[in-house]
Amino acid sequence: MELSIRNVQKEFGGFNALHEVSLDIRSGELIALLGPSGSGKTTLLRLIAGLDFPSSGQIFFGEEDASRKSVSERNVGFVFQHYALFRHMTVADNVAFGLKIRPAATRPTRAEIKRRALELLDLVQLSGLAHRYPSQLSGGQRQRVALARALAIEPRVLLLDEPFGALDAQVRRELRRWLREIHDATGHTTVFVTHDQEEALELADRVVVMSQGRIEQVGTADQVYDNPVSPFVYGFIGDSSTLPVRVEQGDVWFEDRSIGLRAPHVPDGEATLYFRPHDVELLDGCGGCIAGTAGVSRRVAGTKRVELAIGGAGHRVEIELPVDHPAATRSRIAFRPRRWKLFPARELAAAPATPLPEPVAA
Ligand code: ADP
Ligand code: MG
Secondary structure (H helix, E strand, O other), X not given: OOEXXXXXXXXXXXXXXXXXXXXXXXXXXEEEEEOOOXXXXXXXXHHHHOOOOOOEEEEXXXXXXXXXXXXXXXXXXXXXXXXXXXOOOOHXXXXXXXHHOOOOOOOOOHHHHHHHHHHHHHHOOOHHHOOOOHHHOOHHHHHHHHXXXXXXXXXXXXXXXXXXXXXXXXXXXXXXXXXXXXXXXXXXXXXXXXXXXXXXXXXXXXXXXXEOOEEEEEEOHHHHHHOOOOHHHHHHOXXXXXXXXXXXXXXXXXXXXXXXXXXXXXXOEEEEEEEOOOOEEEEOOOOOOEEEEEEEEEEEOOEEEEEEEEOOOOEEEEEEEEOOOHHHXXXXXXXEEOOEEEEEOHHHHHOOXXXXXXXXXX
């Protein structure tokens, strides 16, 4: 089922939780809504579900305007962060619930309902636990039951709101892979809400980055990571370093020197340079580069993160070096960002904080 969200706005008593949100979701796609707490992810998911209605704008399910339809008319399946299993029902009865409550005309026979519940438990790898009660399951198992229950009604769309949010890191990672496999096997159009960038980038076909009720960027993991379109996305996904610079006739300057980057289409004036710590080229000498004094460094997996103090005002940026690189032992390091962007200087103040990660002494 394709979904089309068109200029959707949602107000709560004068507060705009969503501003003019538009998004097309392809049939069979697994899409992640990613953003900090309060950015509007749950609100958007509830509007898609029909648990709430937009203040303006429309939501299409395929060709049909579903904006005013109820949850059951939309036929969506949900899983939420906090297990909403029925405690007094067995696992099998929980999974069968959505089918049992159907009106007689569309309800499958008892035998068929049972067959389908067992088939779904097989899909979520819980076949042996059909007769247990939710209290006899682990958190991860409960969420798998919740997913089987959501799938039982053969939903047109599957909506998941931080479904693994309450589980520990190891279980989360397993369930993430497992969800991707189930998705590939069943092909449901799925919208997955998370504030965890690793989860979004690993799991989703496309990631929708949200901030303050707006969509900042929509793209594949590679697109949002390698080509962030705003200071917010640079700061929210992965690590970024920034430096206040000046553009003069297409050359980028930091304090009194040109740093060897060309920005021919950027008008003269103050700007903020953004780049990724790992995406830098190390240089020996410095005619057109950024040079700084190495400060604290820390080990990040197979690489070394070094904090450099740059220029008279001691601006600090982080860059990443291979652990065995000779520069890692030098006190003066010169580099040039390989991939970088300039944003108007004022956006630095307007953007949510993009602090350097806390350094850890080596
Ligand atoms: P997220 O899921 O990204 O954390 P939400 O969609 O839950 O964010 O909330 C977005 C904003 O809308 C928040 O500022 C939240 O306080 C506000 N909000 C959400 N639901 C309501 C509501 N029913 N009434 C008033 N404000 C709400
Ligand atoms: Mg939420």
